Amino acid sequence: MLSIQSAGITDVGRKRKGNEDAYHLDNDLRLFVVADGMGGHAAGEVASRLVVDSVVDFMTKFHAHPARNELPTSATELSPSANLLLNAVHMANRVVHQNAQQKPAYKGMGSTVSAVYLADESLIAVNVGDSPIYLVQDQSIRSISVPHTMLAEYEDLHPEGNHQLAAHLKHVLTRAMGLRESVTPDVSEVSLSSDAIVVICSDGLSDKVPPDEICSVVTREPPSHAGSTLVGMANNRGGEDNITIIIARLTTESAAAPEDSGDTGKPIRIAVDYDTEEVSNQGFVTQISDTGVFIETADPIALGEEISVTFSGTGGIPAFLFNGRVCRRDPKGMEICFDHLTEDQRTRLAILRNG
Numbered sequence: 001m002l003s004i005q006s007a008g009i010t011d012v013g014r015k016r017k018g019n020e021d022a023y024h025l026d027n028d029l030r031l032f033v034v035a036d037g038m039g040g041h042a043a044g045e046v047a048s049r050l051v052v053d054s055v056v057d058f059m060t061k062f063h064a065h066p067a068r069n070e071l072p073t074s075a076t077e078l079s080p081s082a083n084l085l086l087n088a089v090h091m092a093n094r095v096v097h098q099n100a101q102q103k104p105a106y107k108g109m110g111s112t113v114s115a116v117y118l119a120d121e122s123l124i125a126v127n128v129g130d131s132p133i134y135l136v137q138d139q140s141i142r143s144i145s146v147p148h149t150m151l152a153e154y155e156d157l158h159p160e161g162n163h164q165l166a167a168h169l170k171h172v173l174t175r176a177m178g179l180r181e182s183v184t185p186d187v188s189e190v191s192l193s194s195d196a197i198v199v200i201c202s203d204g205l206s207d208k209v210p211p212d213e214i215c216s217v218v219t220r221e222p223p224s225h226a227g228s229t230l231v232g233m234a235n236n237r238g239g240e241d242n243i244t245i246i247i248a249r250l251t252t253e254s255a256a257a258p259e260d261s262g263d264t265g266k267p268i269r270i271a272v273d274y275d276t277e278e279v280s281n282q283g284f285v286t287q288i289s290d291t292g293v294f295i296e297t298a299d300p301i302a303l304g305e306e307i308s309v310t311f312s313g314t315g316g317i318p319a320f321l322f323n324g325r326v327c328r329r330d331p332k333g334m335e336i337c338f339d340h341l342t343e344d345q346r347t348r349l350a351i352l353r354n355g
Contacts, residue, residue: 002118002192004030006248007223011231013204014239020044021202021244022052030118031059032246036131036202038176039109047096047111051177054092055115059084075187081119082189085126089113089177089185093128096178110176113185114145114200118250123198125188128175132206134214135190136197141215146186148175171203198248201230204241208234220291221327221337223247229327229337232304270352273310274336276301283333285309288353292324292337299334301326307336317348 004027012019020037022045035051037044062084071087078086092113100106112129125133125144130152133145146152150169177183197218205214209230217233218226227245234243270285274295283297293309301307305326313319322345327337341349 002030002121003251004118004248005223005251006032006246007227008032008244008246009227009231010242010244011204011235011239013242014235016240016242018042018045019242020048021204021242022048023200023244023246024052024056025246025248026056029056029059029063031056031115032117032198032200032248033113033115034131034200034202034244034246035111035113035177036129036204036242036244037109037111038173039106043100043106043109044111046099046106047109047178050096050099051092051111051113054095055085055088055113058088058091059117062088078187079119079122079124079189081117081122082124082126082187085115085117085124086185086187089115089126089128090183093177093183094181097181100178108179110173110178112173112202113177116198116200116248118192121192123190123192123196123250125190126185128177128183128185129173130171131200131202133188134199134201134211136199136215136218137194139215139219141199141211143211144188144190146188148173148186150174192250195249195251198246198250200246202242202244204239204243205230205234205245207241208237208239216339217325217337218247218249220339223249225327225335225337228303229325230304232302232326234304236302236304268352270311273312275308275310276305285311285352286333288349292327292335293349294333294335296333301329301334303327303329309336311348311352317351320345320348322349 008023008025010021023034025032033052035048037048074083100109112131114127114131114133117124127145130147130149135144150172217229231243283295285293287294310321323339324336326334328335
């Protein structure tokens with residue numbers, strides 16, 4: 001039996017005035033959906049919200065009365081659960097298309113959709129467009145969605161070609177929700193034989209943060225922190241687009257990940273130096289945990305910012321340095337989540353934490 005710890009976040013970014021992304025997560029329903037809208041004026045925002053609400057409404061009604069709801073279409077090669085999510089996406093496409101046809105202000109609006117549904121010990125992923133779905137297992141990450149862009153199609157046709165010539169095709173979608181009466185989603189079914197982390201995001205994240213960095217963050221931090229860290233990283237690298245992320249950590253009941261309780265270790269007070277590309281200052285480490293430290297400071301360092309922290313010799317321990325990122329802020333200071341630590345660093349931090 002799976003235990004789910006999840007969190008979602010959306011951010012307008014640094015360049016856009018409005019947010020055309022939408023998302024929904026439901027641990028009880030085991031459903032996670034991200035949509036990235038497109039269209040003039042507020043149409044993109046309308047399209048993405050219609051997609052998400054329609055998928056959630058379809059799945060909720062089916063679960064409430066499964067015997068009363070026959071699926072309009074069924075693919076024999078797919079499981080019943082995969083057919084269920086696929087039908088939800090088809091219904092959402094019709095809803096967006098009908099609204100676009102009926103209201104002149106919404107003409108031409110559309111959206112991506114990337115949805116994950118967990119059934120028994122399998123994961124079903126359905127997508128239209130280019131909002132990626134990643135699966136993290138055993139410290140490695142892979143995409144389980146199919147990007148529907150002209151660049152992806154070009155690379156399929158010309159795997160040894162000059163991809164630089166086709167770079168401008170990266171954001172030209174070949175499929176989207178609502179543009180036509182019907183749409184062809186891609187469906188993936190994955191057996192969950194081990195613990196995993198699912199990441200669904202809009203391209204506001206995937207354009208700025210590569211998969212290996214996403215993997216590093218979500219395996220190191222709980223979902224509630226990891227989302228904020230990734231948003232900060234995308235914004236620090238330009239933030240030209242809206243950024244939306246769902247992170248779901250899936251574990252067996254016997255090895256369920258602890259909830260984020262906010263307990264970061266024994267209270268202490270150790271002077272440290274910290275450095276970013278723009279700031280060099282001093283503060284006090286007041287908490288040390290297995291995943292990071294909390295530093296009291298008034299410096300307004302952004303979430304996701306890379307930072308180096310130096311302990312200058314305390315309690316007979318020689319000076320040492322570690323690297324990390326700002327993964328949480330509050331009025332008193334910032335939490336720094338570790339990047340990779342050596343065994344020596346872990347030993348020294350444990351000595352400091354335990355006094």
